[in-house]
Amino acid sequence: NAGVTQTPKFQVLKTGQSMTLQCAQDMNHEYMSWYRQDPGMGLRLIHYSVGAGITDQGEVPNGYNVSRSTTEDFPLRLLSAAPSQTSVYFCASSYSMTGLDTGELFFGEGSRLTVL
Amino acid sequence: KNEVEQSPQNLTAQEGEFITINCSYSVGISALHWLQQHPGGGIVSLFMLSSGKKKHGRLIATINIQGKHSSLHITASHPRDSAVYICAVDPNFGNEKLTFGTGTRLTIIP
Numbered sequence: 401n402a403g404v405t406q407t408p409k410f411q412v413l414k415t416g417q418s419m420t421l422q423c424a425q426d427m428n429h430e431y432m433s434w435y436r437q438d439p440g441m442g443l444r445l446i447h448y449s450v451g452a453g454i455t456d457q458g459e460v461p462n463g464y465n466v467s468r469s470t471t472e473d474f475p476l477r478l479l480s481a482a483p484s485q486t487s488v489y490f491c492a493s494s495y496s497m498t499g500l501d502t503g504e505l506f507f508g509e510g511s512r513l514t515v516l
Numbered sequence: 517k518n519e520v521e522q523s524p525q526n527l528t529a530q531e532g533e534f535i536t537i538n539c540s541y542s543v544g545i546s547a548l549h550w551l552q553q554h555p556g557g558g559i560v561s562l563f564m565l566s567s568g569k570k571k572h573g574r575l576i577a578t579i580n581i582q583g584k585h586s587s588l589h590i591t592a593s594h595p596r597d598s599a600v601y602i603c604a605v606d607p608n609f610g611n612e613k614l615t616f617g618t619g620t621r622l623t624i625i626p
């Protein structure tokens with residue numbers, strides 16, 4: 401049982417390049433999400449999904465794209481990287497909550513992205 | 517938008533001390549998460565609660581959901597407890613619209 405697997409752990413891009421951050425979970429979780437973590441700020445939601453084929457925007461979606469073709473995978477695409485996207489990115493998953501017993505969040509180990 | 521504030525921002529204590537970290541929020545919620553992040557590491561869920569108190573080992577979390585306040589306590593603190601502790605509030609039992617605090621950096625000195 402691997403939990404939430406996020407790749408790559410580190411990436412350096414040049415302005416204008418594109419890339420995909422991969423996120424996979426093996427817990428059959430309906431809910432998956434992407435956050436970015438910047439110094440002095442709380443985690444901010446980029447995009448989320450409540451099931452295969454369903455995605456929605458979070459607080460800071462501009463410049464990012466997602467899709468959810470399977471329950472397991474939720475990749476985050478940077479279409480044209482900008483220095484403002486330099487951040488640490490976290491993928492998280494959980495069951496769609498019906499109560500406190502199902503709401504525990506599981507996070508990936510994070511991906512540190514630098515855009516030059 | 518829910519405003520989530522944690523205090524203190526930084527806390528340094530001696531090994532063995534009783535630690536309290538606070539989280540307050542401005543808008544009513546359904547549940548609150550406490551998370552732990554070690555330096556350079558991933559984020560681990562500690563608690564999710566909507567009323568009363570939960571205990572796991574040396575960690576205790578309490579919430580007064582009507583009073584818009586939660587606390588995380590660590591008894592008999594140990595250097596391995598050194599981490600950033602983050603609270604996150606959930607408006608409607610779905611994890612879809614969480615708002616996170618900026619975290620409390622805890623350092624326990626041997």
